[in-house]
Amino acid sequence: GENVEQHPSTLSVQEGDSxxxxxxxxxxxxxxxxxxxxxxxxxxxxxxxxxxxxxxKKDQRIAVTLNKTAKHFSLHITETQPEDSAVYFxxxxxxxxxxxxxxxxxxKLQVIP
Amino acid sequence: xxxxxxxxxxxxxxxxxSMTLQCAQDMNHEYMSWYRQDPGMGLRLIHYSVGAGIxxxxxxxxxxxxxRSTTEDFPLRLLSAAPSQTSVYFCASSYAGVGNQPQHxxxxxxxxxx
Numbered sequence: 001g002e003n004v005e006q007h008p009s010t011l012s013v014q015e016g017d018s019x020x021x022x023x024x025x026x027x028x029x030x031x032x033x034x035x036x037x038x039x040x041x042x043x044x045x046x047x048x049x050x051x052x053x054x055x056x057k058k059d060q061r062i063a064v065t066l067n068k069t070a071k072h073f074s075l076h077i078t079e080t081q082p083e084d085s086a087v088y089f090x091x092x093x094x095x096x097x098x099x100x101x102x103x104x105x106x107x108k109l110q111v112i113p
Numbered sequence: 114x115x116x117x118x119x120x121x122x123x124x125x126x127x128x129x130x131s132m133t134l135q136c137a138q139d140m141n142h143e144y145m146s147w148y149r150q151d152p153g154m155g156l157r158l159i160h161y162s163v164g165a166g167i168x169x170x171x172x173x174x175x176x177x178x179x180x181r182s183t184t185e186d187f188p189l190r191l192l193s194a195a196p197s198q199t200s201v202y203f204c205a206s207s208y209a210g211v212g213n214q215p216q217h218x219x220x221x222x223x224x225x226x227x
Contacts, residue, residue, distance in 0.1 A: 103157075
């Protein structure tokens with residue numbers, strides 16, 4: 001089955017700096033890569049996603065890049081703000097009937113004011 | 114729309130007890146899933162369903178049962194609770210349209226087994 005590795009497990013940045021979280025996946029058949037943000041005690045919520053036919057996608061301060069050859073994808077947050085502090089999960093989705101989702105183990109991001 | 118609704122929000126059980134975690138969605142999503150979330154381990158798939166009457170096992174199915182009699186509801190049953198099942202449980206649903214679709218999560222059920 002699919003295996004997703006996520007690094008780093010914790011990340012501290014100064015407010016205004018950039019944060020980068022990296023994930024690798026094992027199954028080349030995975031073709032959809034969502035990112036979820038989970039605030040303390042809350043549900044995971046989708047913040048951005050990318051499909052395998054696209055190399056990069058941007059949404060304001062958030063961007064995701066995908067390298068299919070190397071089987072890795074990354075989340076970039078620019079101009080970080082204290083409200084960006086949360087746990088971020090990457091995921092890889094295998095298509096074909098049910099969309100089996102494999103999550104990374106999460107990155108706890110702390111933005112220091 | 115309420116989205117995905119989970120009940121209860123918190124529960125404490127004794128070892129050996131059984132209980133059902135409820136999950137309902139009002140978005141007419143075909144796909145529904147149950148995950149457990151443990152510190153440092155992300156979200157792991159327990160069971161999932163692609164439609165009413167169809168269920169299958171995920172990564173960690175032992176000790177849990179599911180059923181899907183309607184599109185809206187997908188309850189998770191703990192047959193005989195064990196301390197190893199102490200976790201936060203999330204139910205999620207997604208649309209089965211063309212192309213991959215993001216999942217919508219409920220607020221979670223925090224379960225402690227003593």
